[in-house]
Amino acid sequence: MPLPPASGTGRYFAKAAKSIRLVRHGCTNRPFFHISVTHRKRTTTQPVIEQLGSFDPMPNAFNEKLVALNLERLKYWLGKGAHVTPPVGELLGLSGFFPIHPRSYMTAWRNRQAEELAQQKEAEKASATAS
Amino acid sequence: MISQNSLLKRTLPIVLQSAGAHRKPRWLPVAKSKIYRIPKRPEIIDEERLELLRINNNYHTQMRAIRRFYHEEMIKEKSTLESASSEMSIRVEADEWERCIKVNEEWNAKVAAEREERRKVELAAREEHILGRMQVKDQKLAERIEKAAEEIRNQKELSTTFITPETLEEAIDRALANPKDYNYAIDLQGNQIAGRETPIPVKEKAASTA
Numbered sequence: 179m180p181l182p183p184a185s186g187t188g189r190y191f192a193k194a195a196k197s198i199r200l201v202r203h204g205c206t207n208r209p210f211f212h213i214s215v216t217h218r219k220r221t222t223t224q225p226v227i228e229q230l231g232s233f234d235p236m237p238n239a240f241n242e243k244l245v246a247l248n249l250e251r252l253k254y255w256l257g258k259g260a261h262v263t264p265p266v267g268e269l270l271g272l273s274g275f276f277p278i279h280p281r282s283y284m285t286a287w288r289n290r291q292a293e294e295l296a297q298q299k300e301a302e303k304a305s306a307t308a309s
Numbered sequence: 310m311i312s313q314n315s316l317l318k319r320t321l322p323i324v325l326q327s328a329g330a331h332r333k334p335r336w337l338p339v340a341k342s343k344i345y346r347i348p349k350r351p352e353i354i355d356e357e358r359l360e361l362l363r364i365n366n367n368y369h370t371q372m373r374a375i376r377r378f379y380h381e382e383m384i385k386e387k388s389t390l391e392s393a394s395s396e397m398s399i400r401v402e403a404d405e406w407e408r409c410i411k412v413n414e415e416w417n418a419k420v421a422a423e424r425e426e427r428r429k430v431e432l433a434a435r436e437e438h439i440l441g442r443m444q445v446k447d448q449k450l451a452e453r454i455e456k457a458a459e460e461i462r463n464q465k466e467l468s469t470t471f472i473t474p475e476t477l478e479e480a481i482d483r484a485l486a487n488p489k490d491y492n493y494a495i496d497l498q499g500n501q502i503a504g505r506e507t508p509i510p511v512k513e514k515a516a517s518t519a
Contacts, residue, residue, distance in 0.1 A: 256376060257383030267372075277371045280364040 188216060188225035195219075196260035198252070200233060201226060209235050213247065213266055215255050230255070233269060245269055 195218040202222065204210035211233040214226035231247040238244065252275070256262075262270065264281060271279040353361075472480045490504040502509065 253379050254383070257379040259376070259380065276375065277368055280361060280368050283364055284361060 186226075186228055188220070188227045190227050191217065196227070196255060196258065197263060198230060198255060198260050198266050199263040200265050211235065213269070215260060218261060228255075245273060247273060247275070249275065 196215050197218040198213065198215055199222070200211040201214045201216075202209060203212050212226070212229050213231035213233060215228045215230060216222075216224065216226045228251065229248075230251050231245065233246075234244045236243070247270075252270075262276075264279065267276060268279040268282050270276040271282055490506075492505045493501050493503045495501055496509075
């Protein structure tokens with residue numbers, strides 16, 4: 179069964195709750211996401227209402243993870259009362275369209291803590307070998 | 310999605326592959342090996358929990374404001390669109406339309422001039438190409454005609470020696486007067502000895518063998 183087309187073929191119901199979410203469109207070992215609007219109760223394999231952007235989570239040759247956003251349509255759908263899922267919220271926060279997502283802060287401080295811990299351990303090891 | 314009808318009318322078995330979550334169905338019971346397993350809860354420090362609560366609350370408050378802002382903007386836009394059908398806006402739109410048409414005509418004229426130039430060049434190139442081909446064809450035809458003329462000339466020269474009904478008797482007489490024997494023999498050395506009546510040169514042979 180082929181994946182549903184990129185945009186615009188999903189049935190639209192005005193009163194159903196919408197969700198702006200990531201839809202995986204890559205293949206095995208190569209993730210690639212579309213940022214799409216769908217009904218909240220639809221699965222990610224069903225046709226979407228509209229595609230709003232794309233997200234490539236694998237860093238390219240310049241160590242960049244590329245995100246494309248259609249901000250005009252994003253504003254339109256937010257005005258319509260669409261919900262935003264946490265991963266998309268994080269991306270929008272990093273792009274400056276939304277405030278920074280709490281999860282971004284959390285991952286940042288946890289990474290920092292882990293790094294500090296690793297450095298401490300290394301220093302201890304170095305001191306142990308010196309003595 | 311594949312329609313039910315096409316599935317029923319299929320001639321070959323189809324392997325369907327669906328991309329999605331591969332999980333145990335919800336109604337299956339807990340596996341026996343996992344029945345008393347209690348997953349470990351994540352340990353969150355009190356300080357971190359309070360911080361998370363604070364930033365989450367902030368985030369949700371800000372998000373509510375943003376969402377309300379876009380919702381109100383959408384309503385405003387809708388109302389302005391509805392009020393845009395006044396006489397003033399119609400005149401503005403008509404002017405805009407006129408301007409657009411003018412620009413479009415300018416572009417069309419420019420593109421038409423460019424196209425005319427390009428077509429002239431293309432036509433000249435095509436004419437040259439066709440003329441070249443015609444020349445080559447003419448040359449080939451002339452060559453063929455010359456070759457045929459040469460052949461005819463040769464045949465005419467040969468035709469003086471042909472045997473005609475008038476010269477037939479003479480030719481027969483000549484043939485009878487000069488009989489030719491086409492038979493020949495070959496000895497072991499490969500020497501041809503022409504004629505049926507020619508004596509074998511025994512002496513020569515003996516000399517060669519000796």
